[in-house]
Each structure stands twice: as C-alpha cells, then as structure tokens.
Amino acid sequence: xxxxxxxxxxxxxxxxxxxxxxxxxxxxxxxxxxxxxxxxxxxxxxxxxxxxxxxxxxxxxxxxxxxxxxxxxxxxxxxxxxxxxxxxxxxxxxxxxxxxxxxxxxxxxxxxxxxxxxxxxxxxxxxxxxxxxxxxxxxxxxxxxxxxxxxxxxxxxxxxxxxxxxxxxxxxxxxxxxxxxxxxxxxxxxxxxxxxxxxxxxxxxxxxxxxxxxxxxxxxxxxxxxxxxxxxxxxxxxxxxxxxxxxxxxxxxxxxxxxxxxxxxxxxxxxxxxxxxxxxxxxxxxxxxxxxxxxxxxxxxxxx
Amino acid sequence: xxxxxxxxxxxxxxxxxxxxxxxxxxxxxxxxxxxxxxxxxxxxxxxxxxxxxxxxxxxxxxxxxxxxxxxxxxxxxxxxxxxxxxxxxxxxxxxxxxxxxxxxxxxxxxxxxxxxxxxxxxxxxxxxxxxxxxxxxxxxxxxxxxxxxxxxxxxxxxxxxxxxxxxxxxxxxxxxxxxxxxxxxxxxxxxxxxxxxxxxxxxxxxxxxxxxxxxxxxxxxxxxxxxxxxxxxxxxxxxxxxxxxxxxxxxxxxxxxxxxxxxxxxxxxxxxxxxxxxxxxxxxxxxxxxx
Numbered sequence: 001x002x003x004x005x006x007x008x009x010x011x012x013x014x015x016x017x018x019x020x021x022x023x024x025x026x027x028x029x030x031x032x033x034x035x036x037x038x039x040x041x042x043x044x045x046x047x048x049x050x051x052x053x054x055x056x057x058x059x060x061x062x063x064x065x066x067x068x069x070x071x072x073x074x075x076x077x078x079x080x081x082x083x084x085x086x087x088x089x090x091x092x093x094x095x096x097x098x099x100x101x102x103x104x105x106x107x108x109x110x111x112x113x114x115x116x117x118x119x120x121x122x123x124x125x126x127x128x129x130x131x132x133x134x135x136x137x138x139x140x141x142x143x144x145x146x147x148x149x150x151x152x153x154x155x156x157x158x159x160x161x162x163x164x165x166x167x168x169x170x171x172x173x174x175x176x177x178x179x180x181x182x183x184x185x186x187x188x189x190x191x192x193x194x195x196x197x198x199x200x201x202x203x204x205x206x207x208x209x210x211x212x213x214x215x216x217x218x219x220x221x222x223x224x225x226x227x228x229x230x231x232x233x234x235x236x237x238x239x240x241x242x243x244x245x246x247x248x249x250x251x252x253x254x255x256x257x258x259x260x261x262x263x264x265x266x267x268x269x270x271x272x273x274x275x276x277x278x279x280x281x282x283x284x285x286x287x288x289x290x291x292x293x294x295x296x297x298x299x300x301x302x303x304x
Numbered sequence: 305x306x307x308x309x310x311x312x313x314x315x316x317x318x319x320x321x322x323x324x325x326x327x328x329x330x331x332x333x334x335x336x337x338x339x340x341x342x343x344x345x346x347x348x349x350x351x352x353x354x355x356x357x358x359x360x361x362x363x364x365x366x367x368x369x370x371x372x373x374x375x376x377x378x379x380x381x382x383x384x385x386x387x388x389x390x391x392x393x394x395x396x397x398x399x400x401x402x403x404x405x406x407x408x409x410x411x412x413x414x415x416x417x418x419x420x421x422x423x424x425x426x427x428x429x430x431x432x433x434x435x436x437x438x439x440x441x442x443x444x445x446x447x448x449x450x451x452x453x454x455x456x457x458x459x460x461x462x463x464x465x466x467x468x469x470x471x472x473x474x475x476x477x478x479x480x481x482x483x484x485x486x487x488x489x490x491x492x493x494x495x496x497x498x499x500x501x502x503x504x505x506x507x508x509x510x511x512x513x514x515x516x517x518x519x520x521x522x523x524x525x526x527x528x529x530x531x532x533x534x535x536x537x538x539x540x541x542x543x544x545x546x547x548x549x550x551x552x553x554x555x556x557x558x559x560x561x562x563x564x565x566x567x568x569x570x571x572x573x574x575x576x577x578x579x580x581x582x583x584x585x586x587x588x589x590x591x592x593x594x595x
Contacts, residue, residue, distance in 0.1 A: 157510035248496025261478020
C-alpha cells in the first residue's frame with residue numbers, strides 16, 4: 001500500500017522510523033504517540049482475551065471431568081486403543097469422501113451454472129427452459145437429500161436398465177450432484193440478479209450481444225460476488241458425501257460405524273469427526289479469508 | 305484506561321461466578337446404582353429395582369423384524385424374541401400387563417449414561433469386547449450366520465468358504481455377520497456395509513451384491529417371504545469353537561443382571577427356550593455348513 005503514509009488512520013504496522021533517501025517522510029510525534037498507544041491497547045486486548053480463554057477452558061474442563069459419568073464417558077468415547085485401530089480405516093474411508101467431493105464439486109458447479117443461466121435467460125422463446133430450470137431447483141431444493149439418495153441408490157438399480165450402473169458410489173454421487181446443483185444454481189442466480197441492470201445496459205450500448213454481455217460483463221461479477229456462499233455449499237457437500245454409505249459403500253463414518261458396532265465403543269466416531277473437521281478447517285478458513293477480503297474492498301474503515 | 309480496567313474486572317467477576325456455579329451446581333452426584341453385581345436379597349417381584357417401579361421396561365429397535373417379532377409388534381408376544389421377553393418377565397414375576405415396550409435404536413442401547421429400560425432384546429451377540437460396555441444376561445439363543453444369494457448367481461453354487469472369496473458380499477453394520485465376512489471369508493473385494501438389513505436385501509435384489517450374510521433365522525425368513533428368488537447357500541461354522549449366542553443387554557453394572565441371567569438360565573433348563581424356539585423358528589432346519 002503505497003498511499004498508507006498519507007492515511008492518517010492507516011495502521012501500517014511498519015516501523016515509522018524507517019527512512020530511505022527517496023522518502024524524506026518523518027512521522028510526527030503525535031503520530032508516533034498515537035501508534036504506541038494503539039499497540040499497548042492491542043497488547044492489553046490480547047492479554048485479556050488469552051486470560052478469559054484460559055479461564056473458560058479450565059471451567060469447561062472441570063465441569064466435564066467432575067461430571068459423575070465422566071469415567072464411563074472417557075472409556076467409551078476416548079479410548080486410545082480404539083482410536084489407533086480406527087484411524088487407518090477411517091482414513092481409507094475418507095479417501096472415498098475426498099474423491100466424491102472433487103468429482104461432485106466440479107459437476108455441481110458446471111450444472112449449477114447451466115441451470116442458473118437457463119433461469120435468467122430473457123425472451124419469451126426461452127419460457128419452457130426457464131420453467132424447467134425453476135421446477136428443477138424447486139424440486140431438488142425441497143427434496144430431503146437422504147430420500148433423494150434412497151431413491152437413486154436403491155431405486156434406480158431396481159429398474160434393471162441395461163447399461164445403467166449399479167455401483168452405489170456412482171449412483172450416490174449422482175444424487176448428491178442433483179441436490180447440490182439445485183442449491184448452487186440458486187446461489188449463481190442470486191449473483192447474476194445482483195449485478196446492476198446498468199452494467200448490462202452499458203454492455204449492450206457498447207455493442208455487445210446479449211450473450212457477450214452475459215459472458216464478459218455479468219457472469220464474472222456474479223461469480224466473484226458469490227464465492228463465499230459457494231464455498232459454504234462446498235463445505236456442506238464435503239460432509240454430505242458420507243451419505244452415499246446408504247448404498248453400502250464404506251466412507252469414513254461407515255468405517256467408524258463398523259468398529260463401533262463390533263465393540264460398542266464410540267471412540268471411532270470421535271476419530272472420524274476430528275478427521276472431517278481437520279479437512280473442513282482449511283476450507284472454512286479460506287472462505288473466511290475470501291469473505292473478509294471482499295468486505296474490506298466494499299467497506300473502507302476498521303471496526304469500532 | 306478505564307474502559308479496559310472495567311472489562312478486566314467484568315471478566316474476573318464473570319469467571320468467579322462461573323467457577324462458583326461449577327463448584328456448587330455441578331457437584332458430582334454419585335451414581336448410586338449398585339455397581340457391584342451381587343445379587344439382591346431375592347429376584348422376586350417388588351425386590352427388583354426396575355426403571356419404573358412395578359413395571360418391566362423392555363427395549364428393542366424399530367422396525368422389529370420377523371421372525372423375531374411378528375408384524376413388527378413387540379408387545380404382541382408373538383415372534384421368537386417377543387415370546388422370550390415375556391417368558392423372562394414371567395420368570396421375574398411380571399405379568400403381561402406389567403411389561404412396557406420401548407423403541408430404542410440398536411446403537412443407542414449401548415451408549416453410556418442413564419438407561420431408560422431394564423433390558424434390551426435385539427439379537428445382540430455376546431462378546432467379551434462388548435462386555436466392556438454393557439452387561440449381558442446368559443445367552444438365550446445359539447445363532448449361526450448364513451449366506452443368502454440370488455438363485456443362479458455366481459455365489460449361489462458355493463460349496464465352501466473358498467468359493468465365496470471372489471464374490472461381492474454385503475452385511476449389516478454392527479452385526480457379527482460383517483465380522484464373519486472379514487475374518488472367515490476374507491474376500492478379495494471389500495464387503496458392502498449397510499445401516500439396515502432392509503438395504504442389504506434391496507442391494508441383493510438389485511444385484512449390487514452377489515450375496516449377503518445374515519443370521520440363520522433371518523436368512524430363512526428372507527428366502528421364504530421377502531426375496532423369494534434367493535436361496536440359502538450355507539451356514540458358517542462357529543468361530544473358535546464356541547457357539548455365538550444372543551443375550552439380553554443391560555446397563556453396565558445393572559442391579560438386575562444376575563436376576564435376569566438366573567431367569568434365562570431357568571428357562572433354558574426347564575425347556576421353555578427350546579419350546580419357544582421350536583414354535584417360532586421351527587423351520588430353521590439346518591443349512592449345509594460351509595467349511
């Protein structure tokens with residue numbers, strides 16, 4: 001940020017005393033004072049936050065450990081031996097979740113975009129397409145995912161159609177794609193409709209065709225605006241990939257299920273949960289970062 | 305600096321209050337459930353510390369399957385496990401009217417914490433590993449695991465365990481059936497694991513698996529009534545020479561365990577269990593043993 005130095009409120013964090021030959025700027029005493037004050041305030045805030053976090057953690061720990069059922073809970077949910085046994089199997093199952101996420105994620109984005117564009121087409125000739133797209137999104141957003149999976153994974157093979165796969169993973173992935181592309185289509189549509197009409201008007205007045213205006217002016221803005229909700233849906237999809245285990249495929253959660261069923265010890269669930277969280281955290285952090293960056297662009301100024 | 309100081313004070317006050325609340329409010333209440341499994345004075349009715357005084361609360365999963373429960377109604381007294389439950393209740397001195405049924409999912413029955421039932425009857429196989437989590441009565445049924453395949457499929461002609469190596473097998477999660485696949489058959493392809501037997505049956509019908517493993521009475525029921533174009537390929541030998549048994553599930557350290565076990569033992573000795581088995585599982589004649 002080259003103009004940070006003119007910004008009176010800009011907290012550059014750099015050393016104000018830093019000088020070089022080309023830059024005769026010397027911060028005022030008042031500014032140095034102000035920055036020192038800010039730093040001390042920040043330090044104090046950090047200290048208070050750390051203390052209150054520590055206290056909260058200690059309180060929670062004491063509540064849990066002094067609970068009457070804690071010993072039972074500990075051996076049922078936090079047993080190192082079962083954790084060790086479950087971990088490799090859960091990871092093996094997780095590979096299925098990850099593969100599904102990658103393939104379905106791409107399919108969902110493509111299909112969702114097509115449906116969103118179909119819904120926002122102008123002109124009376126496209127009415128059937130718009131109506132179909134609207135019906136599709138309404139139906140698949142309303143249909144509970146678990147029922148959708150049941151119908152696709154267990155119902156489609158019952159038709160005994162030649163050439164249609166009976167592989168539960170492929171069928172489950174299809175069901176996930178159907179439901180999630182309906183969600184994502186709505187996200188894209190909201191984005192397309194949030195682009196101000198003047199943008200389209202300006203593009204058309206410059207001689208771009210309707211299609212070109214959509215392709216070069218509207219969609220780039222729409223997609224960029226919708227990145228945070230899209231990533232939200234992706235995180236959600238990642239957790240829902242486990243539902244393909246309805247068809248008998250062994251994902252991370254089902255792998256944990258198998259050990260739990262045999263031993264009646266719930267530790268594998270905890271392991272599977274933590275593995276999922278570990279996978280989701282980078283994605284959510286990335287989402288937050290993108291959102292924050294966009295907020296910063298939109299709204300200048302800091303928090304009060 | 306004032307605002308900061310007041311924040312600090314506020315935080316400290318809150319903390320102190322919270323800590324006090326923990327110390328006072330959450331003082332551990334002792335779980336005074338006779339955790340020693342020593343027999344109470346007697347097992348006669350009235351002496352039993354049941355969940356609901358004067359009633360016997362029995363749990364099972366929903367849906368309840370044939371031939372264990374007829375028409376999915378555990379309270380009917382019809383079906384093998386329903387009959388066993390009422391026989392045990394009678395042995396403990398509870399009439400039919402004093403038995404209350406409760407629907408508890410398979411997994412929930414073993415979760416730690418306060419149990420809402422006296423015992424659970426749900427085709428749960430007894431194992432040493434499971435005994436760490438719950439109490440079992442003595443076994444009320446010796447169970448065998450069987451392989452069911454569609455007639456004419458490549459699994460249907462299997463004569464031995466080795467013939468099942470290269471077929472796609474399926475079973476329900478949390479059952480010993482799945483363990484038999486992993487430990488005895490050791491197939492080349494990973495078995496499919498289903499949340500419910502219904503889904504395993506659908507998969508068998510749809511050809512998503514070549515064969516499924518279930519307990520023998522269920523296998524007979526499936527082939528007779530539900531998937532009529534399937535046949536029982538055979539049954540497995542017991543692992544390790546000890547017969548696999550279903551037991552009634554009680555809370556770990558329940559005061560009732562010894563009484564319920566005595567009741568089951570008495571029913572076995574006077575031939576009641578055998579009679580109930582003959583009545584409800586009579587067509588479960590032997591299937592060929594897969595060596």
